[in-house]
Structures are given as structure tokens and as C-alpha cells.
Amino acid sequence: MSQSFLGCFYLLFFLTLDPWFSKPSITLTPTQQISTGMNVSIECQGAESYLTFSLFKSNNLIASQEAEENRNATKFFFSEVRLEDGGSYTCRYHRIGFPFRWSESSDPMELVVTDPWFSKPSITLTPTQQISTGMNVSIECQGAESYLTFSLFKSNNLIASQEAEENRNATKFFFSEVRLEDGGSYTCRYHRIGFPFRWSESSDPMELVVTDSSLSKPSIKVLPNERISPGQNITIECQGPEKGLNFSLYKSGELITSQVTESERNRAEFPFFNVGLEDEGNYTCQYHQCVEEYHATSLHTILTVFYLHPDSSLSKPSIKVLPDERISPGQNITIECQGPEKGLNFSLYKSGELITSQVTESERNRAEFPFFNVGLEDEGNYTCQYHRRGNPFAWSEPSNATELVVRGEKIGWMFHLPNTSSLSSPGDLSPKPANFVRPSPLVIPGHLCCAACLP
Numbered sequence: 001m002s003q004s005f006l007g008c009f010y011l012l013f014f015l016t017l018d019p020w021f022s023k024p025s026i027t028l029t030p031t032q033q034i035s036t037g038m039n040v041s042i043e044c045q046g047a048e049s050y051l052t053f054s055l056f057k058s059n060n061l062i063a064s065q066e067a068e069e070n071r072n073a074t075k076f077f078f079s080e081v082r083l084e085d086g087g088s089y090t091c092r093y094h095r096i097g098f099p100f101r102w103s104e105s106s107d108p109m110e111l112v113v114t115d116p117w118f119s120k121p122s123i124t125l126t127p128t129q130q131i132s133t134g135m136n137v138s139i140e141c142q143g144a145e146s147y148l149t150f151s152l153f154k155s156n157n158l159i160a161s162q163e164a165e166e167n168r169n170a171t172k173f174f175f176s177e178v179r180l181e182d183g184g185s186y187t188c189r190y191h192r193i194g195f196p197f198r199w200s201e202s203s204d205p206m207e208l209v210v211t212d213s214s215l216s217k218p219s220i221k222v223l224p225n226e227r228i229s230p231g232q233n234i235t236i237e238c239q240g241p242e243k244g245l246n247f248s249l250y251k252s253g254e255l256i257t258s259q260v261t262e263s264e265r266n267r268a269e270f271p272f273f274n275v276g277l278e279d280e281g282n283y284t285c286q287y288h289q290c291v292e293e294y295h296a297t298s299l300h301t302i303l304t305v306f307y308l309h310p311d312s313s314l315s316k317p318s319i320k321v322l323p324d325e326r327i328s329p330g331q332n333i334t335i336e337c338q339g340p341e342k343g344l345n346f347s348l349y350k351s352g353e354l355i356t357s358q359v360t361e362s363e364r365n366r367a368e369f370p371f372f373n374v375g376l377e378d379e380g381n382y383t384c385q386y387h388r389r390g391n392p393f394a395w396s397e398p399s400n401a402t403e404l405v406v407r408g409e410k411i412g413w414m415f416h417l418p419n420t421s422s423l424s425s426p427g428d429l430s431p432k433p434a435n436f437v438r439p440s441p442l443v444i445p446g447h448l449c450c451a452a453c454l455p
């Protein structure tokens with residue numbers, strides 16, 4: 001046998017694939033976000049022990065190593081990984097002592113190294129708010145230079161890659177007719193075209209929250225009522241269409257708290273103790289139905305809570321009932337509220353409920369609320385409160401309460417009381433519950449549902 005023939009013969013052996021060997025597996029640790037300087041290992045695993053594993057980078061052999069005794073796998077370590085270590089790796093093995101019969105190659109495994117010199121990409125969603133099912137949405141990823149390929153990840157899984165157009169540092173991923181299941185947390189990374197193993201770090205995560213247009217809006221209200229005085233304890237109540245929802249309360253668009261209702265209730269109650277000026281603002285509430293992985297949300301409603309400023313220039317008004325004597329049924333009386341200055345807008349409350357309001361004439365600092373033909377039903381504790389005409393958000397403290405007691409002079413009167421008493425004032429006649437609930441949109445930042453709601 002000539003040398004050349006022997007060489008040929010060996011080569012033939014080298015190329016022999018042993019069909020009985022199973023395909024090795026290859027795994028990278030850590031699995032993602034590898035940056036320069038990290039310690040990385042690549043594990044190759046076969047089906048038996050007494051194997052020698054070889055590691056290939058772009059099909060070039062770079063290392064061989066025997067598995068430890070009784071182990072079917074071995075680890076190749078890269079201490080302090082460098083940018084140049086990025087690449088596509090495969091493993092093969094042969095039995096120890098039989099270097100000519102090899103297993104087939106493992107699937108390729110890509111080692112992608114984060115280049116610290118690449119700037120972090122930015123990620124933006126269009127439209128920025130109120131995305132509901134069926135809308136067309138785009139996610140734009142932007143880097144600092146051109147000739148980049150951008151990859152879009154959802155919950156850290158690569159879902160799409162796209163080259164930026166020439167001379168552009170950004171690209172857009174389109175979602176036509178967005179579905180609930182498109183909701184989630186997205187990030188982008190990029191690499192230069194032609195250098196697929198050297199990537200930028202991830203952008204900040206961007207939450208795509210898809211509003212389910214089939215869900216009804218929650219309602220929101222403040223208890224005991226919308227007129228809030230400093231130091232009071234109040235509750236903001238959100239109510240949805242079904243039980244066991246996760247309600248989120250937002251103040252001026254920022255999530256402040258969330259609450260999962262008990263399985264028997266469709267309402268969340270958010271208590272606020274000792275309210276102060278800092279609590280003033282626009283509150284909205286929104287609920288999530290907990291659908292695995294989706295970030296479906298309801299539409300939301302907006303509640304404007306106007307906190308009564310403790311404005312020291314707005315001193316407490318005084319209140320009195322005129323005439324200041326025993327009041328009989330059928331009598332005409334006046335409740336008078338007096339403030340420190342002219343041109344005030346007074347509101348009169350009976351047992352905490354707004355019954356009417358009145359603007360004083362420009363020359364007077366007093367409002368007079370006439371009551372004709374008073375009856376027993378008018379009895380109660382009355383208070384008043386005012387604001388300056390130009391500033392409906394800064395209210396005075398409520399006055400001391402005055403108690404209206406109506407007594408018949410003869411017992412017989414008691415049985416002949418008028419059924420209703422009329423109430424009128426020169427100003428605003430109708431008792432008007434303040435309407436603070438407005439169906440207007442507000443920017444809602446994204447949020448991570450729902451894993452936590454699942455049992």
C-alpha cells in the first residue's frame with residue numbers, strides 16, 4: 001500500500017458517519033444576552049459515555065475534548081468571551097479510540113455577542129395609545145447608523161428580522177389588524193449587515209397593550225361623594241362587567257395601584273386616607289381579563305377628582321337659618337351662607353349631599369337659600385362651602401353644620417304637613433350632581449398582565 005493510498009483510505013474512514021450514533025445536542029450557557037467579558041460554556045451531549053467531542057465554528061474544528069468518565073457530555077469553556085468568539089457552532093463526537101467514525105453534526109448554535117460599542121436601539125410604537133383589536137400598528141426600531149439588520153423579540157423570543165432601508169438607521173415592523181395575542185413585551189436588537197454574530201444590546205422593553213373592543217368600559221366613582229375635603233377618607237370604586245377582574249387605577253395616566261377583585265365581586269375599592277393636595281388629579285380605571293400571555297385590557301373611563309385646595313385665603317363660611325327661632329311647618333325660611341369676600345359661588349349641602357348652589361351678587365358676600373313652606377322632610381344638618389367664581393377647583397372648607405328643626409305648634413299640624421317643600425334660589429335652581437365621569441381617552445402606559453392572576 002502506498003502512502004497516498006493509505007491517506008486516501010484514512011480520509012475515507014474520517015468521512016464515515018456512523019449511522020448508529022445519534023445526533024449530538026449543543027447548548028449554550030447563559031442562553032442569551034452574552035456580552036464581552038462574560039464566561040460562557042457550550043455543552044455537547046451524546047447518547048453514551050466514553051466519547052470524544054469536537055467543537056466546530058463555521059465548520060472549522062476548533063477544539064476536541066473527552067467527556068469525563070461515565071458522562072455522555074462535555075463542556076467547552078470560553079472565559080471572558082470576545083467579539084470574535086461570536087459565530088455558528090456545531091459539535092460532533094466519536095468513541096474514544098475510534099477517531100474515524102463520527103456522529104453527524106449537531107444543529108448549529110449561534111453564539112451572539114453583545115458589542116458594547118453599539119448604542120442601545122430605541123423602540124417606538126405607533127399609534128402610541130388606545131390600540132384596539134383590528135387596528136394597524138407599527139413598531140419602529142432605531143439604531144445609530146445605517147446598514148443595520150434589526151430583530152424584533154417578543155418576550156425575548158425572536159419573532160422577526162428586517163434590514164433597514166438604505167441610508168436609514170431605523171426600520172418598521174408592521175402588524176396589520178392587530179390581535180389580542182399580539183399584546184406583549186417587545187424589544188429590538190440590531191447587527192451590522194453581514195456581521196450576524198455581533199449584536200447591540202436590547203432596547204428597553206415596550207409593552208403593546210391591546211384593548212379588547214368587545215369588553216365594556218368599567219365605571220368609576222368616588223365615595224362618599226365627589227366633593228372632597230382635606231383630611232377626608234375616600235374610596236375610589238371601579239366596577240366591571242364580571243367577577244374576578246384585575247383592576248388598575250391610574251392617576252394622570254400613571255399606574256398607581258392595582259387590585260384583583262375577589263371571585264365574588266365585580267368591583268374594586270381603592271381607599272385613600274387623609275386626602276391631601278397631592279391626591280388631586282385625573283383618575284382612570286381599567287381592567288384586565290386574565291388571558292394567558294395576552295395583554296388584553298378594557299377601555300377605560302376617566303374620573304376627575306378635584307381636590308379642594310386647603311387655600312388659607314378661603315376661610316370657613318358661616319351658615320345660619322333665618323328666622324332664628326322655632327320653625328313651624330309651612331313657614332318660609334332662608335338659609336344664609338356668608339363668606340369673606342364678594343362674588344363667591346356657594347353650594348349648600350344637606351347631610352353631605354349637594355342640594356343647590358348659588359352665585360352671590362357682585363356686591364354681596366352672602367348667599368340666601370330660600371325654603372318655602374318647610375316640612376319635616378327639610379329637617380337635617382346643612383353645611384355650605386364656596387369657591388371663587390373663576391376657580392371651581394379650589395373650595396373652602398365646609399361651614400359648621402346648622403341643624404334645621406321643624407316643629408308644629410299644635411300636634412294637629414304634624415298630620416297636615418305639605419307633602420313636598422319647594423326649594424328655589426335666584427342662582428342655580430336644580431340640584432345638580434356633579435358629573436365627574438368622562439369617557440375620554442388618556443395615555444395608558446403598558447403593563448404586564450396576567451401571569452400573576454392565573455391560579
Ligand SMILES: *[C@@H]1O[C@H](CO)[C@@H](O)[C@H](O)[C@H]1NC(C)=O
Nearest residue numbers: 037038039040077078079080
Ligand atoms: C471567568 O472565569 C475566570 C476563570 O476562568 C475567572 O477568573 C473569572 O472570575 C470568571 N469571570 C466571571 C465574570 O465569572
Ligand SMILES: *[C@@H]1O[C@H](CO)[C@@H](O)[C@H](O)[C@H]1NC(C)=O
Nearest residue numbers: 022045046047048071072073
Ligand atoms: C446523558 O446523561 C444524562 C445524565 O447524565 C441523561 O439525563 C441524558 O438522558 C443522557 N442523554 C442521552 C442522549 O442519553
Ligand SMILES: *[C@@H]1O[C@H](CO)[C@@H](O)[C@H](O)[C@H]1NC(C)=O
Nearest residue numbers: 134135136137174175176177
Ligand atoms: C390595515 O392595513 C391593511 C393592509 O395591510 C389595509 O388593507 C387596511 O385597510 C388597514 N386598516 C386600517 C384600519 O387602516
Ligand SMILES: *[C@@H]1O[C@H](CO)[C@@H](O)[C@H](O)[C@H]1NC(C)=O
Nearest residue numbers: 142143144145167168169170
Ligand atoms: C436616525 O436618523 C434620523 C434621521 O433619519 C435622525 O434624526 C436620528 O437622529 C438618527 N438617530 C440616531 C440615534 O442616530
Ligand SMILES: *[C@@H]1O[C@H](CO)[C@@H](O)[C@H](O)[C@H]1NC(C)=O
Nearest residue numbers: 230231232233234272273274
Ligand atoms: C381615616 O381613616 C383613618 C384610618 O382608618 C382613621 O384613623 C381616621 O380617623 C379616618 N379619618 C376620617 C376623617 O374619617
Ligand SMILES: *[C@@H]1O[C@H](CO)[C@@H](O)[C@H](O)[C@H]1NC(C)=O
Nearest residue numbers: 252280281282283304305440
Ligand atoms: C384633568 O384632565 C383635564 C382634561 O383632560 C385637564 O384639563 C386637567 O388639567 C387635568 N387635571 C389634573 C389635575 O391633571
Ligand SMILES: *[C@@H]1O[C@H](CO)[C@@H](O)[C@H](O)[C@H]1NC(C)=O
Nearest residue numbers: 315316317318319399400401
Ligand atoms: C364653628 O364651630 C366652632 C366650634 O364649635 C367655633 O369655634 C367656630 O367659631 C365656628 N365657626 C363658625 C364660622 O361659625
Ligand SMILES: *[C@@H]1O[C@H](CO)[C@@H](O)[C@H](O)[C@H]1NC(C)=O
Nearest residue numbers: 329330331332333371372373
Ligand atoms: C311663603 O311664600 C309664598 C311665596 O312667596 C307665599 O305665597 C306664602 O304666603 C308665604 N308663606 C308664609 C307663611 O309667609
Ligand SMILES: *[C@@H]1O[C@H](CO)[C@@H](O)[C@H](O)[C@H]1NC(C)=O
Nearest residue numbers: 345347357358359389392428
Ligand atoms: C357654581 O358652582 C357649581 C358647582 O361647582 C357649578 O355647578 C355652577 O355652574 C357654578 N355657577 C356659576 C354661575 O359659576
Ligand SMILES: *[C@@H]1O[C@H](CO)[C@@H](O)[C@H](O)[C@H]1NC(C)=O
Nearest residue numbers: 351379380381401402403404
Ligand atoms: C344633625 O347632627 C347632629 C349632631 O351630629 C345629630 O345629633 C342630629 O341627629 C343630626 N340631625 C339630622 C336631622 O340628621
Ligand SMILES: *[C@@H]1O[C@H](CO)[C@@H](O)[C@H](O)[C@H]1NC(C)=O
Nearest residue numbers: 375415416417418419420421
Ligand atoms: C300628600 O300625600 C298623600 C299620601 O301620601 C296624598 O294622598 C296626597 O294627595 C298628597 N297631597 C299632595 C298635595 O300632593
Ligand SMILES: *[C@@H]1O[C@H](CO)[C@@H](O)[C@H](O)[C@H]1NC(C)=O
Nearest residue numbers: 246258260447448449452453
Ligand atoms: C394586575 O395588573 C397589574 C397592572 O397590569 C399588574 O401589575 C399586576 O401584577 C396584576 N395583578 C395580578 C394579581 O395579576
